[in-house]
Structures are given as structure tokens and as C-alpha cells.
Amino acid sequence: MLKTLCLPILLVGCSGGPNSVQLPSFDPGDAGDRAMAIYDTDGDGFVAGEELENAPGLSAALKNLDTNTDGKVSAEEVAERIRTWQASQIGLMSFSCDVLLDGRPLESGTVTYDPEEFLGGAVQQAVGEIATGTAYPLIPKEKRPTPDTPPGIQAGIYKVRISRIENGKETIPAKYNTETTLGHEVSRDDPDIVNKRVIFKLKSK
Numbered sequence: 001m002l003k004t005l006c007l008p009i010l011l012v013g014c015s016g017g018p019n020s021v022q023l024p025s026f027d028p029g030d031a032g033d034r035a036m037a038i039y040d041t042d043g044d045g046f047v048a049g050e051e052l053e054n055a056p057g058l059s060a061a062l063k064n065l066d067t068n069t070d071g072k073v074s075a076e077e078v079a080e081r082i083r084t085w086q087a088s089q090i091g092l093m094s095f096s097c098d099v100l101l102d103g104r105p106l107e108s109g110t111v112t113y114d115p116e117e118f119l120g121g122a123v124q125q126a127v128g129e130i131a132t133g134t135a136y137p138l139i140p141k142e143k144r145p146t147p148d149t150p151p152g153i154q155a156g157i158y159k160v161r162i163s164r165i166e167n168g169k170e171t172i173p174a175k176y177n178t179e180t181t182l183g184h185e186v187s188r189d190d191p192d193i194v195n196k197r198v199i200f201k202l203k204s205k
Contacts, residue, residue, distance in 0.1 A: 025122060026082075026119065026120050026122040028078075028079035028080070028082035028083050028086070029075075029079050030120065031078060031079065031082055031118050031119055031120060032074075032075035032076060032077070032078035032079035032082075032118075033075050034117070034118035034120065035047065035058065035073070035075060035078045035116070035118040036074075036075045037118075038055075038117060038118055039051050039052075039054065039055040039058065045074060045075070046072035046073060046074055047072065047073040047074075048071060048072035048073070052073070053181075055073075055116075055183075056159045056160070056180055056181055056182055056183030057116040057157040057158055057159050057183040057184070057185070058073050058078075058116070058157065058183070059183055060157075060182075060183030060184050060185055061081070061157050061183070061184075061185035063191070064081060064185055064187070064189075064190060064191075065077045065078060065081050067080070078118070081157075081185075081187075084187070084189070085155035085156075085187050085188075088155070088187070088188045088189070090155065090188050091152075091154070092139075092149075092150065092151075092152025092153065092154060093152055093153055093154075093155070093186060093188065093193070094136065094138065094151060094152045094153065095136070095137075095153075095193055095198060096134050096135065096136050096198070097111055097128065097134070097135050097136075097137065097198045097199070097200060098133055098134055098198065098199045098200070099111060099130055099133055099134070099135060099162060099199075099200045099202065100133065100199060100200070100201050100202065101172070101202045101203070101204060102202070102203060102204050103201075104133075105132055105133020105134075106130055106133055106162075106164065106202070107130070107131075107132060107133070108129075108130055108131065108164060109129075109130040109162060109163055109164030109165075109172065110127060110128065110129055110130060110135070110161075110162070110163050110164075111127070111128045111130060111135040111137055111160065111161075111162050111200070112125065112126070112127050112128075112137075112160070112161040112162075112163070113125060113126040113127070113137045113153060113158040113159075113160055113184065113186070114158055114159045114160075114161065115154075115156045115157070115158055116156070116157045116158065116159060119156055119157065123154045123155075123156035124139045124143050124144070124154060125139070125140075125143065126138055126139050126140075126153040126154075126158075127140060130162075130164075137153050138151040138152060138153060139151070139152065139153060139154070153186055154186070155186055155187045155188070156185075156186055157183070157184075157185050157186075158183060158184050158185070158186060159180055159182065159183055160180060160182040160183060160184050160200070161176065161177040161178075161180050161182070162176045162177060162180075162182065162200060162202065163176075163177045172202065173202070173203075173204065173205075176200075176202055182200065184198070
């Protein structure tokens with residue numbers, strides 16, 4: 001379950017200055033079509049119901065995607081949401097996530113933000129190490145667009161995986177990692193980030 005304690009720390013634009021950051025380059029319409037190809041299993045032109053349950057990123061972003069409030073996601077709604085990110089001209093954001101297991105801060109582990117496949121590889125994965133219940137998901141240095149790119153995470157729709165390995169074994173249920181049901185949309189106007197409330201609430205059973 002995701003409720004989102006999140007503290008925005010950094011917004012880096014893509015215009016001017018030595019620390020300017022280029023936005024990922026991809027076609028919104030193509031991304032919308034790919035989303036349907038992946039998740040619209042009944043071919044009706046929408047991702048809805050059980051299809052949404054199998055699409056963690058889209059499900060998490062539904063409040064922003066579903067502009068006509070019909071409970072469904074269309075290719076055009078995905079495309080329009082991407083255009084909103086692009087119009088913001090924000091190349092990177094940084095925020096902290098609180099991770100709770102059975103109501104208590106998870107002492108260690110990792111939070112991994114995997115961009116949804118329909119984004120076509122233009123958005124990079126971000127990883128954060130959990131320390132006393134808090135993680136800062138960032139693009140690893142070796143995957144940043146340029147060596148001088150500052151730390152952060154790109155706007156996008158993500159599947160989220162939370163893992164804690166002890167003695168070579170995963171201690172967090174599969175529904176939060178290998179079979180994750182967690183998702184998050186990262187964007188400047190996403191309510192979870194604006195309201196500074198990004199909390200992943202996990203249950204051990």
C-alpha cells in the first residue's frame with residue numbers, strides 16, 4: 001500500500017546554467033500506444049478493472065491520468081500526462097520516502113523505482129538505500145545522462161520494488177518486489193509530492 005512522507009528537495013530545470021538537465025526525449029503518443037499494447041489485454045482501448053490491478057504504475061497514477069473520471073486509462077490520457085511533464089521543463093526531482101513494515105520504520109533495504117516499460121527506456125531507474133525507514137531514490141551515477149548531472153529522479157510512471165535481503169534471503173513479501181503491486185508517478189504536480197506525503201506502508205503478512 002502506498003500513501004505517499006515525501007520531502008521535495010530538488011527541482012532541476014532544463015534551460016540555462018551549468019547544472020541544466022535535459023528532459024528525456026520520447027514521443028508521448030507512442031508511449032500511450034505502448035501502454036495499451038502492454039496492459040489493455042481485452043483490446044477495448046482502455047486499461048481498467050483487473051488490467052489496472054496488473055499495472056502498478058498506471059494504477060498509482062490514476063488520479064492524474066483519468067481526466068474524465070471514468071475509472072479507465074486511455075492511450076491519449078497517458079500521452080497527455082507525459083506532455084504535462086514535458087511542459088514543466090523540470091529535468092530532475094529529489095524526495096525522500098518513508099518505508100514502514102507493520103507500522104514500524106524498515107531499518108534497512110532498498111527502494112527501486114523501475115520506469116514503466118511503455119516509457120521506452122527514456123526514463124532511468126532510480127535506487128535508494130533505506131536507513132532507519134527513509135530512502136532517497138536517485139539515478140545511479142553510472143546511469144546519469146552526463147558525468148556532471150546532479151542527483152535526482154526523472155518525471156515518470158514507475159513500478160516500485162522494496163527489498164531487504166538477510167542471510168541471502170528476501171525478507172519482504174513478493175508483492176512488494178518480484179511481484180510488486182506498488183507504483184508511483186513522479187511529477188512536479190503530483191499531489192503526493194506536493195503534499196510531502198510519500199509513505200510506503202508494507203505488511204509482513
